[in-house]
Amino acid sequence: MANLFCVKDKVVIITGGAGILGRGIAGHLAEEGAKIVILDRAAEVGEQIVAGIKAKGGEASFFLTDVLNKEVLEQNKKDILAKYGRIDALLNAAGGNMAGATIGPDSTIFDLNIDAFRKVVDLNLFGTVLPTMVFADVMANQKEGAIVNFSSESALRPLTRVVGYGAAKAAISNLTKYLAGELAIKFGEG
Structure with a gap:
């Protein structure tokens, strides 16, 4: 359904933007008029996604990142x-x-x-916490913004075998609920 919400001219950062979910979402949001920022460690794929968005008349940029390195994320923020x-x-x-x-x-x-x-928990949990810490302050200062954290059905119900992934995604679901209150109470409804 088109125009469920308006993202025209909004600057949208997607960590893991070169992955399957990230690239699909980037393409759709670009079609809706968002300015897409792909953050990923896969430079070649990220640049291909940006080129594809631009070929269709959209606006997009790629920045090499490491979601587990706050200093790299801080530089990404400055560049964005x-x-x-x-x-x-x-x-x-x-x-x-x-x-x-x-x-x-x-x-x-x-x-x-x-x-x-530990690597799976770090990537999934801290790979969400650190980008949020770095980029949410910009939205807090603007008094508006949106953060979407990707979780999983395994956060709600343990799925066969994926114990590390499920534990990390359960933490993401909890963190997301916490952040909704934290950011709204301390920085405003927007």
Whole structure:
């Protein structure tokens, strides 16, 4: 359904923007008139997405990032503000899973690779917390903005095998509810 909400001329940052979900959302929001900022570690794919959006008359930029590195994200923020002057929305789409953070049918919780579990939690949880810390202050100062955090059905109900991913996404769901109140109470309804 077109025009469910207006994003025309809004600056929308998408972390993990070169991923499957990020690129699909970027394309749609660009068609609706948003100025898209793709943040990802996959430079070649990110640049291809930007070129595709521009070929259709949209506005988009790519910035190489690391959602687990606050200093890199701070530089991304400076570069985005230098180019667009504002940030209207942040879509935290960076995330994923890895085999070691799962429990296969022939293994148990005691076989879990804790290093892989930690990497999945870091990417999914801290890869949302850090971009939010960096970019939300711009929206708080503007007194308006939107943050969309990508969670999963596994946050609500444990799904087979994906214990690391599910734990991280449950934390994302909780964090999102917390941030809704925190930002609205301290920085205004917008």
